[in-house]
Amino acid sequence: MKKPPASTGRTDPFFDLLARPPHKQRLPDYLALLKPLDDQGRYLPFEALRYRWAAGLDANLCWALVKKARAAQYIHLLPLGEPVQWGKYVSTPLARKTLSVVDRHTSTAALEYMTSQIGERAHFSYLLNDLIEDEAIASSQLEGAATTTRVAKDMLKHQRQPRTPDERMVMGNYRMMNFAWEKRYEPLSVELIAEIHRVGVEGIDDEQYSPGMFRTNDEVVVQDGAGNTVHRPPPVTGLVLRLARLSGWINQPDGSILDNNFLHPMIKAITLHFALGFEHPFRDGNGRVARALFYWFMFKHEFAAFRYIAISLLLRNAPVKYGRSYLHTEADELDPTYFIEFQCSVILRAVVGFTEVYRKRLNDLRANHFAPV
Template sequence: MKKPPKLKGRTDPVFDLLGKSPHKERLSDYLALLKPLDDQERYLPFDELRYRWAPGLDSNLCWALVKKARTAQYSSLLPLGEPVQWGNFMLTPLAHKAVSAVDRQTTTAALEFMTSQIGEHAHFSYLLNDLIEDEAISSSQLEGAATTTRVAKEMLKRKRRPRTPDERMVIGNFKMMNFAWEKRYEPLSVALILDMHRVGVEGIDDAQYSPGEFRGNDDVVVQDGEGNTVHTPPPAAGVMSRLQLLAKWINQSHNDPEHVEYLHPLIKGIALHFALGYEHPFRDGNGRVARALFYWYMFKSDFSAFRYIAISILLRNAPVKYGRSYLNTEADDLDLTYFIDFQCSVILRAVSGFTQICQNHCGSGLARSHRV
């Protein structure tokens, strides 16, 4: 992946460059790029945009124009790393669509209304329990668990003891998701993060995972499929204080729409997901804890339908895009828009799938009631 060029100092001098040869002869072509999105309203990284610019244009100057338009719409999001750097983002049309879908279809009130329309309530309750299992299974498979969905579901439904480390991973994830639901009324704390990790990985391979303990050294890195290091987490020293800072930000209220710091819970939950993955505080199991914390925050924010919405099924089917959304953010000065947009696209599809299931059962239930 080619990283975007670093822009030195203020980007205002870009307009001085546009007035000089050879750029001024292509002035209209350059000025058409002074916008944060492409013509299809996508928030693309430099590595993809550079192939879409007209031949003959200076790619560094093109990027400077795009970046100038984006920074004008940035909002500071949360503190990350060591030394502390604030991650930024802008709310894209895709994010707006995801926020709207979440508000309309996943609140506790919306869930209660949908379930009240179902004819065979016992059958629907069985279906909801089935959906609860999906996230635990797919999150484990995303991390490499070599077990089929059918076998994993059979184990969970029969409460059979796990026979392999992969099955223990599924059980751990299932317990962690239930733990996230049970602890939804608690504030975020370092102790809660540690407990979530312990619940999720204890008994899988304790020597590998060190359940409920932060890594003590800097030998943990994130690698791609070819063994290349793509992310070096912040140093182990200071992990406690950085996560305390993260918890303070999460526990701070951003719910007042009249306030300049208003932030929708979906965006805040996605930011929490990113922050845990970026920090990588554990020897292993970081991705599972990061996704569980996203769910915990959505539960906490009264979006109860997320208990039945399995985001990891879609992430499992697009692991490269999932990983690249992290890398694009880190490569572009912690612009979290890339990660937020990818997660919003996944959440939109997951919410739509859940709503369709509910509507199908609602329709069949109403049809049966009419026949009676």
């Protein structure tokens, strides 16, 4: 049996610090924090964890222990921003649960099976179109559109021309979702990102949005409801090159699922959503494009049921948490795990809602003795 290398006698200065007073007396309490998640399996930021540590512990040392544990499990995702930082990710129980549900219920094969079980008699296609409209409307309302869901649905169902800027926003999002579906087999490129934006915002207020045109200065910032700047995107210099770099990462072959660096398409799609929002390449409409690109990537990887799963419906009801997931990522050395965690919670609820609609419709049919066509 080969023996392990002999110790050099040098200790990690980090643990050496724990061996000294006053921390030595609380060593078990400190070492209990050497894990990436809290006791409930949550990936929390510093501002949330610091209230959960035992009284008398040094907050900076506690956080250093958590970060040390996370660093050991980081999966490097992609380079972001200028200067470049690597976005990294820790796999969590919530993410693994969401991936399992997505794999089982949203693949193209799963959707085909659901459709065959219900059949044409149930007018399933009508139900699905209704769900497509939900995403277009909710995404617009998330960006500030004031139109009601009922009025917006009436406009889309009857394909009447929009009468207000808010209705034009809804119609633009509807076209953008359909465009993402039509272009699902194209590789990502700077040109495709610009075209998705053009399709989504053209005709709303061209002077405000500059459809299909990237920002030309560093005046674009993200503000909170009180007008405070909460995100200043990377400089416009090098923007197109960074989008090309992002496209190259997205277009990389997935590789074998047995590979150590395999990344599930949903995690990659959420990261694309984050990266577009982080870069903020357009004067306005960035959130809509980022969400459309998430869908586009899921479509590309044969998760066709996402055409009928409205994540913006849930994001609209939690805009503060949506925004904070961006801020926590940026504040913590570009760790998108916070953003991925929040998106997984939203996607999980959206997929469960979608399957419940299907099961209710199927049970109604069985109760009325209808058989699939």
